[in-house]
Amino acid sequence: MTEYLAPELIYKCSRMVWSTTSGKLWKVVRVLLFNVRSWFFDLKYKSIGFTELREALQRYASMLEESQLEYTSDYFDCDDYALTFKSFVTKHYRTNAVGIALGLLRKGGEVLGGHAWNIALMSDGDLVFVEPQTREIIYGNVSSDGYEYELQAVVW
Numbered sequence: 001m002t003e004y005l006a007p008e009l010i011y012k013c014s015r016m017v018w019s020t021t022s023g024k025l026w027k028v029v030r031v032l033l034f035n036v037r038s039w040f041f042d043l044k045y046k047s048i049g050f051t052e053l054r055e056a057l058q059r060y061a062s063m064l065e066e067s068q069l070e071y072t073s074d075y076f077d078c079d080d081y082a083l084t085f086k087s088f089v090t091k092h093y094r095t096n097a098v099g100i101a102l103g104l105l106r107k108g109g110e111v112l113g114g115h116a117w118n119i120a121l122m123s124d125g126d127l128v129f130v131e132p133q134t135r136e137i138i139y140g141n142v143s144s145d146g147y148e149y150e151l152q153a154v155v156w
Contacts, residue, residue, distance in 0.1 A: 083116075
C-alpha cells in the first residue's frame with residue numbers, strides 16, 4: 001500500500017472536482033467550495049489495491065445480508081451505506097483509503113437530490129467512486145446505469 005500525505009489527497013480531490021466542471025469561473029468556485037466543505041482527519045493516507053477493494057465490496061455485501069441491513073428511507077439510506085462501508089474497510093483492511101463523498105446525483109441531466117457515496121484512493125494514485133448501495137466501482141463520475149455523481153465535499 002502506498003502512502004499519500006493529506007495535501008496530496010486534497011490536491012487529487014480538487015483536480016477531480018475541477019475536471020468534472022465546465023466554465024473557468026465555475027471551476028474555481030466549485031474547487032474553493034469543495035475545500036471549504038471537506039474534512040480530512042489524517043495526515044497520511046494508505047491506498048488500497050483494486051483486488052482488495054473488489055474483495056471488500058463482496059465481503060461488505062455478505063455482511064449486509066447476514067445483518068439483514070437493507071435500504072430504509074431516512075433510517076438506513078445513502079449516508080448510512082457510505083459510513084458503514086468506510087468503517088468496514090477501515091476495520092477489515094486496516095487502511096483509511098476510503099472516504100465519504102457528498103454531493104448531488106443526476107440522471108439524464110435532472111438533479112435527483114443530495115447523495116452520499118464513497119471515494120477510494122487506489123494504489124496507483126487514482127481516485128474512484130464506490131456506490132456502496134450497488135457495490136459498483138465508478139471510474140470518472142458516471143455509473144454504468146447512467147447516474148452522474150457531482151462531488152461537493154468529502155469526509156476522510
